Amino acid sequence: MDMNVSKYQLKDALRKQWTEQAVNLALAGNWDEAVQINLRILENYPDDIQARNRLGKAYYELGRHEEALAAYEESFKMQRYNNVARKKLAELYALLQREPAVPLGESMPSLELLEGEEEELDELESYIEEEEVEAGPDEEVQERD
Secondary structure (H helix, E strand, O other): OOOOOHHHHHHHHHHHHHHHHHHHHHHHHOHHHHHHHHHHHHHHOOOOOOHHHHHHHHHHHHOOOOHHHHHHHHHHHHHHHHHHHHHHHHHHHHHHHOOOOOOOOOOOOOOOOOOOOOOHHHHHHHHHHHHHHHHHOOOOOOOOO
């Protein structure tokens, strides 16, 4: 092991490893294990909004709607423009026939586009949605090798 590797670099590498593991478990439909990995991430990184969104998704897929609701509410409280959490909260409130416990407000404001930028924006939105599904909406999109 390189002696110049800092604790921060090691923690960051571990976080990335856990995130990748959580995403792969979810993609494989191993929701119980995905819950455990996301809980581990949140024990160490309680402000990780993507892990909280993934946790909500895993709970939802397991039919644990109350726990999914709690995960998404916490995620949304941490980031008010979290459109993934906003959409899932609206869905869960309807499913559970409840009034929202947190005000869902409006989604992020739209941007004015210059001529010719629409196609580029569509590609970017597709990429971001893909990354949000894999890792959640708040974590930085990282290049893959």
